[in-house]
Amino acid sequence: MSFHPVAWGVIIGTFLSRTGFFMTLPFLGIYLGKVKGIDPAIVGSILALSLLVGTISSFAGGALSDRLGRYPVMITAMGAWSIVLIGYVFATETWMFFVLSACNGLFRNVFEPTARALLADVTPDDQRASVFNARYFAINLGGAIGPLIGLQLGAGSTSLLPFVVTAIIFAVYAAVLVVFMVMFKEQLKKDMAADPVTMNQMARIVFTDKVFLYLLLGNLFVAGAYSHLDTTLSQYIGHDRTEAYSFLFVVNTISVLALQYPLAKFMKRYSSMTALKLGCLLFGLGLFGFGLFTNLFWLSVSMVVFTIGEILCFVVGDILIGEIAPQHLRGAYYGASGFAFLGQSVCAWIGGVLLQVLGFGQGPLIFAILMLLTFIALPFYQRGQYLWEQRQQQRKSCEKSSQVMI
Incomplete structure (x- = not known):
């Protein structure tokens, strides 16, 4: 498959980051309950907070990437996510886990829509189905391998090694994205809007x-x-x-x-x-x-x-x-x-x-x-x-009219 180098970078990075994610996060509830002795109801609240913050922040993350560029947002989110994983190693109080869980949801959901938008940016229409299939395959392969590696490293027990390994994977991915940003700087400039749209304008257009x-x-x-x-x-x-x-x-x-x-x-x-x-x-x-x-x-x-x-x-x-x-x-x-x-x-x-x-x-x-x-x-x-078919027909009609005028 002849995808753009950036697309391959995102797909491989997706596999590695999801492997790291599934090495640790599925076992987080067990770790908080059995190792840290936190009440089950509070553990549920900690985990739910990540989902809530992630859902709320998803639009802001994607919209920021339209204004600031895909790479700066992805690099910042992945680098910060790496620090969050290290935070789990040193956290001792319940409130710390609430903060870390919120940050985990924030940075994950800032990164994810931006990565999907970048894939769409660098992929021609006729290859888009293939590239998103490859991404989904990478997600599921990481989901299959990650828990097995996590168990071998002692996830869910007193071992902190899974958090450290995942943090290293995320940090390396952030570094690779920096390299891609430098290598494809000219293309980035072409893809950026000449007149950036404000967040309010984005929300109004999208919704x-x-x-x-x-x-x-x-x-x-x-x-x-x-x-x-x-x-x-x-x-x-x-x-x-x-x-x-x-x-x-x-x-x-x-x-x-x-x-x-x-x-x-x-x-x-x-x-x-x-x-x-x-x-x-x-x-x-x-x-x-x-x-x-x-x-x-x-x-x-x-x-x-x-x-x-x-x-x-x-x-x-x-x-x-x-x-x-x-x-x-x-x-x-x-x-x-x-x-x-x-x-x-x-x-x-x-x-x-x-x-x-x-x-x-x-x-x-x-x-x-x-x-x-x-x-x-x-x-x-x-x-x-x-409505989508109507919109496509209108576009075709406009294109034909433009060709006739030319």
Whole structure:
């Protein structure tokens, strides 16, 4: 694959940084509870703060990259994130972990939309699907390898080595980004807007873009569907069949790695919005299967269906944002897309309430409700597709008119 050198740098850096991330952060709750002796409710609050701050700061991070440039924002965020990881080594008081958790969410969600915008910047339209597929593959490969390395280094125990190793990985990535910034300085100048847009103007443009808003509203419910993998499903199956849940998680990881590229080739025949609608449909059907079946084979089939929905929605969603957003506002658009993850918090809470009210014996009913919640995304995607096709037709008409005048 002949991607731009910067794209390869971001993809490889994504793999290394996600490996480091999954070496430490998934075990943070265990570390805080068992090693530091912090009350479970407070541990939950510490971890939730990271998600909340990250969601709120996502738009600001992406928008800043449109004004200041991708590299300065990415380098600062990754360098600061490295310092946060070192902070966990020296933290002793509960309030320190609250501060570190907030900073962790802040710098991660400033970095992520900026990196996605940079990928879109340096990649031609016809290669964008391939480059975002490669990025998603790198994320999942890091997610598969990271926890295994973390366990070997003693993550979740008294060992502080995972935090140190992850901090070093992040610092090296920041240094590599500095090198790229120097090497591709001229291209950076070309990509920067001649007249930078203010933050207020960015917010007004982004949040009045009806195509993007319908996409964002649909993504709220799709992100909520994905949240059930770690929350509702883990409680429903994991409460009496821990081994089965662990096996399903492995099926999810293997399915992502095995199916991502075949699906990418298949979906090139269809529009991005069509792929999103299909992904949403499969998300919901996979969820319903979790409640309908008890046999491990059919649960695994449901997980494969769920995972295909995950691949379609998340990869295609990133590609579509790159198509919708004006080049000088890509960071703001990718940042604003982070608001969809509010759906994760709300839907995870709904899943917990359904389990508590209806009971664990009502799996088919519970997951049927969750499936229907997921399907609420479909009319938003349908409306967004209609408006997006109208916009594309208008652009083609304008281009033809310009050619005739010339």
